[in-house]
Amino acid sequence: MALNSKIPEGPIKDKWTDYKNHINLVNPANKRHIDVIVVGTGLAGGSAAATLAELGYNVKAFAYQDSPRRAHSIAAQGGINAAKNYMGDGDSTYRLFYDTVKGGDYRSREANVYRLAEVSANIIDQCVAQGVPFARDYGGLLDNRSFGGVLVSRTFYAKGQTGQQLLLGAYSAMNRQIARGKIEMFNRHEMLDVVKVNGKARGIIARNLITGEIERHSAHAVVIATGGYGNVYYLSTNAMGSNATAAWKIHKKGAFFANPCFTQIHPTCIPRSGDYQSKLTLMSESLRNDGRIWVPKHIEDAKSLQQRKMKPTDIPEENRDYFLERRYPAFGNLVPRDVASRAAKERCDAGFGVNATGEAVYLDFAAAIERYGKTQAKIQNLENPSKEKIYDLGRAIVEEKYGNLFQMYEKIVDEDPYKTPMMIYPATHYTMGGIWVDYNLMTTVNGLYCIGEANFSEHGANRLGASALMQGLADGYFVLPYTIGDYLSNEIRTGKIPTNTPEFDEAENDVKERLNFFINNKGEHSVDYYHKKLGKIMWDKVGMSRNAQGLISAMAEIKELREDFWKNVKVPGKLDEMNPELEKAGRVADFLELGELFAKDALMRNESCGGHFREESVELDGEQKGEAKRNDKEYAFVAAWEYKGEPSAAVLHKEELEFKDIELKQRSYK
Amino acid sequence: MTNNQQLKYMNLTLKIWRQEDSKAKGRMVDYKVTEISEHMSFLEMMDVLNEQLVNKGEDPVAFDHDCREGICGMCSMYINGEAHGPDRGVTTCQLHMRMFKDGDTITIEPFRATAFPVIKDLVVDRSSFERIQQAGGYISVNTSGNTQDANSIPISKHAADEAMDAAMCIGCGACVASCKNSSAMLFVGAKVSQYALLPQGQVEAADRVRNMVAQMDLEGFGNCTNTGACEIECPKGISLENIARMNRELMKASI
Known part of the structure; x- marks a missing residue:
């Protein structure tokens, strides 16, 4: 079977508009007779379920949690990117597109990424209209911060809980449709297989997690939005229940699995403390705006730290190795995640790790506290402020910016990160790989769609910070509702799908x-x-x-x-x-x-x-x-694997990647 | 992980509520766990217990949990008479064993309220919260993307920050479990407040508060008698002010 990505013809900036102008639509009266199943209610699934229901389709939504609001998108901290250029720092659709393709190390599909950048601005408009309380400046306008791998400020945020607020926005849109009877919500249900009839996805088998009952649900199309497979590592920043079962089941029923080896190891997580550890906790990338990452220059100092004979504050400035600033002067501590993680591992493997297990580096805010303190002292016209005064002033600023993250760290580690540098180490966080989809977000099975982290499409071999939320909502609010309509326009005469069939x-x-x-x-x-x-x-x-x-x-x-x-x-x-x-x-x-x-x-x-x-x-x-x-x-190329009975027997299909709008270059952050 | 001291281990007695399903009669059962590290989270300690039970062929204790970083709102244990246990500003999953000492007996129950029936052991049914949200916890805007530019209505930083403070609620139900009346007013007040503080929420404000409060009463939650236990036990520090604001909104809506 040859892969057809179905990318529309024409210049990249017109593809999506032209596509939307020429697809088939379903008339409102017919939408009432069409059912769609959405599995997973995170940002992608939640926004898709709400939008499809609003368009008039009958949606059945499934979540293993006891409420759609608890899907793991809720845990995203730092923010969501959008090419609004509110900061006037030269941002544009093209730049977001370029940064995402470059950040993904040129392994994503240009047309999909461009579309993502194109709809990104709309997401912010949509969320504000829903009552998402993004951070604002004193003039009442929306505020932005910077994330790794880019040179502009385009990240919108709601304290350190951006994912939570965006998910609650999608959840509120779902609630509106649940109340109207357009979404039938199945909480505490887990999809255990997809059902294909004559080559088309026509339903799922789900288990009611309270009663154990096995249920059949049919629909004219099935959407999988069940997130990534990071828990294959056991320890990750994913939720305990995050799993790949829905994605793997559809893979076994004919959906190709793309680039499974593209996994993001996030550099700033709290290190493991023992064998009992059940999960790892992320410290937001936003901390790298102000935190400096270092290990000792001398191996003897590292040994002393590991044996707890020395404290980090005992090591003088000249004996510290700020290895990201040393290796990547242009981006410094804000290099992309993959680069930062590997650099930390390189130092730890060489014996410079700073905790008992030798698997930790410091993320130090002392310089930021001093810098902010001095600025504040100037603002307040203080002459010759004491060291303590500068510390207090600076600490207050750092607290305002990252207070909740510092508190989270202290609760887990039992150390005050204002006084002692944080210890961090990389941990599995996100999976760029996933189910292969075409431009329509359809898998290699007809009528079976895959959106959000569960698919492979936008992030190539590395995802930039604050881009996962953007993709989830873009897929669910603005892309799938169009593309699925084109498919469903052929289903208006099908009628209800019976569940009492051999399939x-x-x-x-x-x-x-x-x-x-x-x-x-x-x-x-x-x-x-x-x-x-x-x-x-x-x-x-x-x-x-x-x-x-x-x-x-x-x-x-x-x-x-x-x-x-x-x-x-x-x-x-x-x-x-x-x-x-x-x-x-x-x-x-x-x-x-x-x-x-x-x-x-x-x-x-x-x-x-x-x-x-x-x-x-x-x-x-x-x-x-x-x-x-x-x-x-x-x-x-994209490696899309076809299931053949055993994982080792999987057959490789290649989707060659063409770069027409961006020149293939070595990614340099030096 | 602390730099200076030796790791502390403890042996504990756990008294845990066991209940087979929603219809069965529950009871407290005693368990022993040993060599619990002070750096474990409370739920990791429960994992140790469950691994023991599984290896002995017994039924492990069912409890809700998912993100284990204090944001999803799944975990819901009533520990030594307090929702989410003795620490402040944390969910059960963020509670660490350093809050306990060797030899302690720890009582673990589900969140208790008429509107939160027990499903199994420590797992309760909080779908009443869902129905309250469905009654009006949203702004009726289509998800079409045809809304106006996000910056077209400036919102004062103060109002935006206050709305955010209310919106931080994770819907865990600790407020209900802590309240002697099993009132859900902190939860409902937080949602009503988030929208009441933003210009986008004004159009439907009156209907929203009326419908959400009506649904709250219908679900069998009690009334508020200003004890303030909810605010103290809330892992996200949702303020009592939100209840006052909800009452004002309800008053406004009925004039």
């Missing part, structure tokens, strides 16, 4: 068989036992730095672990009750397959790009010595 029987039986297996297996080890083992293989061999040998052995180890899981997993309880262990078992079973495909993809891509770093592919000399080396000649 539904078969899908339901498969689901039940698997659940029965888990309950009856009575093995030796808990689900978490396997999940933790998988996470360790992934982190050690398919983590921030990868090589062929490690990847080959990861594939074999994951396969072996999977086989053991299917023999020895132990799931307590019953089928027909609330059973969180049973839910986890299904999710981990899918991660155990996805992980192997992930490693296979990483092995195939023998180049370094974005979040994917192959030790075999680095610059050997010149100014860029030691930096990641991309190979456009051989790898400027």
Whole structure:
């Protein structure tokens, strides 16, 4: 099967407008007879469900949480990008497009990214109209901040809770439609399979997580908006329940999975504290606006820090290595996430880590506190202010900007980050890879769509900060509602899809068989036992730095672990009750397959790009010595994998990437 | 992770509410956990207990949780007589074991209220909150993108910040669980306030407050008697002022 990305003809800036002018529409009276299923209610799913319902379609929305408002988009901290140019610093649609393609290390599809940049400004208008309380300046206008990898300020924010406020906006739009009966909401439900009839997605099998009942739901189209697969690493910044089951199920039913190895390891997370650790907590990228990242210059100092014989404040300025400022003078501490993460790992691997495990670097606000303090002293006309006074003044400013993040850090680590520098280390955060979709956001299965983090389309090999929220809402509010209409215009004569057909029987039986297996297996080890083992293989061999040998052995180890899981997993309880262990078992079973495909993809891509770093592919000399080396000649394509029974047997399909509007260049932040 | 001291470990007795399903009769059951690190979060301590139970072939304790960073609002434990436990300004998932000491007995119950029936063990049904939001917790604007420019209506920084403070509510229900009347007024007041403080919320303000309060009463939440426990236990520091503002809005709406 040849991949057809269905990118419209014409100049890039006209594609989306022309496309919208020429698609087929569904008349309002007919929309009433068309059903759409939306799985997942984060920014992408929530905004899609609300908009489709508002257009007149009958929407059935599904969430595993007890409310759509709890989807993990809620945890996004820093902000959302939009090319509004409110700051007058030269921003434009083209610049946002360019930054996103460059930030993604030239592995995304130009037409999709341009469309994203084009609709970004509308998102802000929409959210303000919904009552999202973005930060404002004293003149009452919207405020912006800067994020990594760009040279303008285009990030809109609501304190450190931007994701929460945007999701509550989409949730309120959903509530309006739930009240009108246009969205039927299924909370505490998990999709366990998709149902295909004559090659088209026609419904899903879902489990009611309270009663355990297996339900059939039919529709004329199915939209998957279930987020990323970062929990394949066990430890990540994702929510405990975040999973890849919906995405993996549709992959097994014919949807290609693209670029699974493109995963973002976020540089500023709170380091692990012990083996019991259940998740990792992100500290917003906005902290890198003011925090300086360093480790000791001398290995003896690092050793003393590791053994707690010394405090960071004991190390004088000249013995500190601000390694991002040293290596990347142009962008300094605001280099993109992949670059910052690798640089931190490089220092820690060389023995310069600053905590007991040797896996932490400092994020230090002392300089910012002093700088702000001095400015404040000037503003207040203080002559010869004391050191203490400057500290107090500066601290107040830092508190206003990042107070909630500092408090969060202190609650977890039990140290005052105003006095002692924060300790941070990279952690899995976001997955750029995902289900392959065309320009219409349709997968390789007819009538099956995939939006938000769950698809692969916009971020290439590395996502820039504050772009995930933008993509989720763009897909749900402004892109899918058009593209799905074009498809549904052919469904107006179809009529209700019955669920008493052999296709539904078969899908339901498969689901039940698997659940029965888990309950009856009575093995030796808990689900978490396997999940933790998988996470360790992934982190050690398919983590921030990868090589062929490690990847080959990861594939074999994951396969072996999977086989053991299917023999020895132990799931307590019953089928027909609330059973969180049973839910986890299904999710981990899918991660155990996805992980192997992930490693296979990483092995195939023998180049370094974005979040994917192959030790075999680095610059050997010149100014860029030691930096990641991309190979456009051989790898400027999207790797879309077709399921063939075993992850190792997956077949590669290539979508060649064409760069007509942006010149392919080495990404330099020096 | 602290730089100077040795890690502290503790052995604890847990008294946990067990209830098979919404119809079953519940009871308190005692469990022991050992070698709990002070750096664990409370839910990681619960993970240790559940791993023990699973390995023994017993039914693990069901509890709601998801983001484990204090923002999704899923976690909802009533610990030693307080919603989200003894620390302030945190959800259960942000509570750390350093708040407890070796040998402690910890009582763990679900959030209790008529409008929050127990589903299983520590999991409660908060769909009453959903129905209150559906009654009017939104601004009726189409998601078409054809709205006016975001900067066309300036909003004073003060009003925007105050609206944001109200909008920080995570909908966990700690306010209800802490209230002797099981009142949901802090929750409803926060949502009403967010919109009441913004120009976009004015058009539907009267209907909104009337409908949301009516739904709140219908769900069986109690009234407010100004005790203020909700404000103290709220993990997001939502202020009682929001209840006062809701009452003013309701008054305005009825004139």
